Amino acid sequence: MAERLRSRLLGRSGELRRPAGAGLVAGAALVAAAFVWALWTGLAGAAAPAKAPGAAQAPPQGIRVEDPWARPAKAMGGHADASMGMTSAIFLTLVNDSGTTRYLVAAKSDVADAVELHETRIVDNVMKMQPVARIEVPAKGRAQLKPGGYHIMLLGLRRTLAQGDRFQATLVFDDGSELAVDVPVEMR
Amino acid sequence: MGKLTMQRLRTSWRIWIVAALVVIAGAASAVGWFLTRPRAPSFRGAAVNPPYPAPDFTLVDQRGEPFRFSSLRGKVVALYFGYTFCPDACPGTLLNFRQARQLLGSQADRVQFVFVSVDPERDSPERIREYLSNFDPSFLGLTGKPAEVTPVLRQYGVVAEKVYVEGSSAGYLMNHTASVYLIDPNGMMRVMVFYGQRAEDLAHDIRQLL
Numbered sequence: 502m503a504e505r506l507r508s509r510l511l512g513r514s515g516e517l518r519r520p521a522g523a524g525l526v527a528g529a530a531l532v533a534a535a536f537v538w539a540l541w542t543g544l545a546g547a548a549a550p551a552k553a554p555g556a557a558q559a560p561p562q563g564i565r566v567e568d569p570w571a572r573p574a575k576a577m578g579g580h581a582d583a584s585m586g587m588t589s590a591i592f593l594t595l596v597n598d599s600g601t602t603r604y605l606v607a608a609k610s611d612v613a614d615a616v617e618l619h620e621t622r623i624v625d626n627v628m629k630m631q632p633v634a635r636i637e638v639p640a641k642g643r644a645q646l647k648p649g650g651y652h653i654m655l656l657g658l659r660r661t662l663a664q665g666d667r668f669q670a671t672l673v674f675d676d677g678s679e680l681a682v683d684v685p686v687e688m689r
Numbered sequence: 690m691g692k693l694t695m696q697r698l699r700t701s702w703r704i705w706i707v708a709a710l711v712v713i714a715g716a717a718s719a720v721g722w723f724l725t726r727p728r729a730p731s732f733r734g735a736a737v738n739p740p741y742p743a744p745d746f747t748l749v750d751q752r753g754e755p756f757r758f759s760s761l762r763g764k765v766v767a768l769y770f771g772y773t774f775c776p777d778a779c780p781g782t783l784l785n786f787r788q789a790r791q792l793l794g795s796q797a798d799r800v801q802f803v804f805v806s807v808d809p810e811r812d813s814p815e816r817i818r819e820y821l822s823n824f825d826p827s828f829l830g831l832t833g834k835p836a837e838v839t840p841v842l843r844q845y846g847v848v849a850e851k852v853y854v855e856g857s858s859a860g861y862l863m864n865h866t867a868s869v870y871l872i873d874p875n876g877m878m879r880v881m882v883f884y885g886q887r888a889e890d891l892a893h894d895i896r897q898l899l
Contacts (some may be wrong), residue, residue, distance in 0.1 A: 572858075573874055577819055587816075623867055623884050628778040628867040631862070648778075649778065
């Protein structure tokens with residue numbers, strides 16, 4: 502972690518070295534200090550979910566999850582593969598407090614044979630669902646995964662998700678960082 | 690001369706009284722008609738105009754028994770075409786069904802919510818039974834052999850396209866019509882309720898048909 506922090510700081514000050522002047526140097530110092538502070542508070546804030554099982558990687562900086570939930574669904578035993586199992590979907594809002602755009606690129610969970618990012622679109626009253634490679638979480642912005650839009654699809658449920666249940670899922674971002682999420686099963 | 694003027698005045702006064710009575714009677718009957726006029730039901734979905742008989746068919750229900758659609762005559766039918774592998778739009782619509790049923794209260798006894806599979810290859814009766822049990826045990830689920838289901842979809846003008854998705858564990862997904870069809874107790878197709886409309890809208894339009 503210290504190495505990663507050092508390389509990030511060097512990278513930042515390296516960018517700022519090009520224009521000369523004492524003001525800029527002071528500015529760079531200020532930016533560096535702010536960065537260290539942001540990193541420190543970000544890490545402190547994310548310390549709890551980082552300990553959760555399943556998230557072996559570092560948590561993403563400045564990204565948090567709001568209001569996760571999944572649809573109830575019954576598992577059917579004996580399905581040959583994920584394509585013949587039952588499905589469910591996780592919905593949530595990703596909030597990016599950082600100044601860097603992040604992308605959700607994958608998700609993991611033990612409750613299903615496969616977990617994919619999907620998008621539902623309604624075109625001329627026809628429902629179309631398709632996988633997406635990534636979901637953008639804009640800098641200082643948010644990404645909503647909600648019914649009729651983006652969702653995390655669970656394919657081939659290994660266990661029944663009943664209303665009131667909770668399960669673990671892990672979100673994977675484009676920088677390799679991972680965020681563990683505790684997902685309640687809700688009928689809504 | 691004076692007598693004649695008085696007579697004329699009295700005559701015109703009578704005429705005015707009669708005219709006023711005629712106007713009042715006319716206005717009253719207009720108001721009466723307005724209040725009791727035969728009203729066309731107003732729907733929140735799109736009215737099917739003119740209504741047409743909903744095509745009859747026989748498929749297999751979630752218990753594995755043959756089910757003839759026209760046996761639902763006498764009830765309002767909310768008909769939805771979907772598939773059990775669908776984790777988002779279909780559960781959303783079935784949840785609307787469940788909420789609409791609750792909103793209808795005791796009137797719900799005269800309504801049948803029906804789910805017809807657009808994916809008969811995957812959707813066995815058992816699978817549909819498990820799927821629907823997430824929502825409401827009163828829902829009717831219908832499926833069959835692909836050769837039996839396809840003509841039903843065609844008769845109802847339902848889009849159902851199989852889309853193979855590379856790199857997905859889904860194998861294939863279905864593009865399908867997302868609207869709900871409302872059929873009145875006489876078996877006439879009356880309303881299309883669109884995806885995104887609320888359970889309140891669905892319950893409202895069902896009440897118009899009861």
